[in-house]
Amino acid sequence: xxIAVVGLQWGDEGKGxxxxxFAKDVDVVVRFQGGNNAGHTVVIGxxxxxxxxxxxxxxxxxxxxxxxxxxxxxxxxxLEEITFLKKQGIYISPRNLKVSLLAHVIMPYxxxxxxxxxxERLARIGTTKRGIGPCYADKISRCGIRMxxxxxxxxxxxxxxxxxREKNLLFRNVYGRKGISFKKIFTEYSYYAxxxxxxxxxxxxxxxxxxxxNFLFEGAQxxxxxxxxxxxxxxxxxxxxxxxxxLGSGFSGIKIDRVVGVAKAYTTRVGEGPFPTEIKGKRGxxxxxxxxxxxxxxxxxxxCGWLDLVLLREAxxxxxxxxxxxTKLDILDELKKIKVCVGYRxxxxxxxxxxxxxxxxxxxxxxxxxxxxxxNIRSYNKLPREAKKYILFIEESIKxxxxxxxxxxxxxxxxxx
Ligand code: IMP
Numbered sequence: 001x002x003i004a005v006v007g008l009q010w011g012d013e014g015k016g017x018x019x020x021x022f023a024k025d026v027d028v029v030v031r032f033q034g035g036n037n038a039g040h041t042v043v044i045g046x047x048x049x050x051x052x053x054x055x056x057x058x059x060x061x062x063x064x065x066x067x068x069x070x071x072x073x074x075x076x077x078x079l080e081e082i083t084f085l086k087k088q089g090i091y092i093s094p095r096n097l098k099v100s101l102l103a104h105v106i107m108p109y110x111x112x113x114x115x116x117x118x119x120e121r122l123a124r125i126g127t128t129k130r131g132i133g134p135c136y137a138d139k140i141s142r143c144g145i146r147m148x149x150x151x152x153x154x155x156x157x158x159x160x161x162x163x164x165r166e167k168n169l170l171f172r173n174v175y176g177r178k179g180i181s182f183k184k185i186f187t188e189y190s191y192y193a194x195x196x197x198x199x200x201x202x203x204x205x206x207x208x209x210x211x212x213x214n215f216l217f218e219g220a221q222x223x224x225x226x227x228x229x230x231x232x233x234x235x236x237x238x239x240x241x242x243x244x245x246x247l248g249s250g251f252s253g254i255k256i257d258r259v260v261g262v263a264k265a266y267t268t269r270v271g272e273g274p275f276p277t278e279i280k281g282k283r284g285x286x287x288x289x290x291x292x293x294x295x296x297x298x299x300x301x302x303x304c305g306w307l308d309l310v311l312l313r314e315a316x317x318x319x320x321x322x323x324x325x326x327t328k329l330d331i332l333d334e335l336k337k338i339k340v341c342v343g344y345r346x347x348x349x350x351x352x353x354x355x356x357x358x359x360x361x362x363x364x365x366x367x368x369x370x371x372x373x374x375x376n377i378r379s380y381n382k383l384p385r386e387a388k389k390y391i392l393f394i395e396e397s398i399k400x401x402x403x404x405x406x407x408x409x410x411x412x413x414x415x416x417x
Pocket of ligand 1: 011037132133225234272
C-alpha cells in the first residue's frame, strides 16, 4: 500500500504529525519537492522535532527516509538537521537516510538572489528567503548544481566557476551589490560534500530493488502554493500536489493507492497573496494565539481566517484525494459561532486563477460551536454533537470521507473516525 500525504490549503496544515502517524504502516518515507522552506513539526512527549528537509518518518524505527530528485537541498541545513537528530538519540546513517544524486543544491548565491529579488519587486511574494525559487530556476535553466556534481570536485569547481561568472555580473551590475568569491564557497561546500557523500545514492536503483515495500510520499507546503495550481505568483517554486509524488521522488514505476489530504479546521497562510476568508486585524488573533500560528521556518505570524470549502473542494479534485485528515479542530473549542465559507459570490472564481482579483467575496454559513475542550478526546463518538456536525458538514461539502481528526500537538492526540 503506497500513500501520498499532501496539504489542501496554503501549507502549515499539520502534515508533519499526520505523516508521522501514517509512517508507522510503511517502510519508506520520501520527500519529493520543496526544500528547507518547509517546517514539519512532530511532538513526542516532552520533545518537539521540527524538520525542514529530512522526512518526518525518520522518527520511526526501521524506516528508510528518502530525499528525492525533486527536492532542493541546502547542504548546511541538512547536516545541521542530521547532527540535531543524532543528538536527540535518533538513529541516522546511510542505511536509513538516502539522498538522491539528482537533487539540486541550494547555493549561497540562490539565497542572496531570493532576497535581492524580493527587495526589488513591486509586488513582493513574501518568500522564506531560503533560495528555493532561484535554485529551481537554475535547475530549469540547466545551470544548477546537483548532489552528483557537488561530490565530484572537478565538476563542482567547473560548474561553480561558470555560475559565479554570471551571478557576480548580475549582483554587481543589476543589483549594485558585491560579488562573491569562488574560493570561500568552494572550500565550504567541498567540506559539506565530503560529509554528505555517504548518504547520496542512485535513487532509481534503490526504488527498483525495494519496489515491493510500502511507500509514503511526504508533501511539503500545500496545494495553493503549487507552482501550477496555486495562487500564482504567490506560490512556491515546485509542484506541491500529489501528481508530483511520483516524478519528484524519482520512482516512476509506482501506483499510489491512498492520497490523504490534510486540512486545518480553519485557514492560514504566510506571505503575500489572496486569502478570501482572512480575518483582518485583531480578530484574527484568536487563531494566531490559540493555534500558535507562527511560521515553523521563519517565525513570521501567519495570516488567519475561516475554513474555505471552495479551496478544499478544488484541492480534492486537483490531487485526486481519497480521504481527508482535519487538524487543529481543538483550536475552535472556545468559539460560540463558527463561520465556514461555502462559496464565493462570483461562483466562476477559482482559487488558482483568482490571484489578479482584488476582492473575492466569500459566502458564509454560520454553525454552532461546541464551547468545551476536546483535546483529551480519543474516540469520535465522544466528540460533542456540534463538533461531529462540523466534520459531517465538511465531508458533505467536499464529498470525501474525513478519516482522522487531530485534536492536539501530541503524537496520540488523533481520532480515527
Ligand atoms: P518560497 O517557497 O520561499 O519561495 O516562498 C514562496 C511562498 O510560499 C511564500 O508565500 C512562503 O511564505 C510560502 N511557503 C513556502 N514554504 C512554506 C511552508 O512550508 N508553509 C507555508 N508557506 C510556505
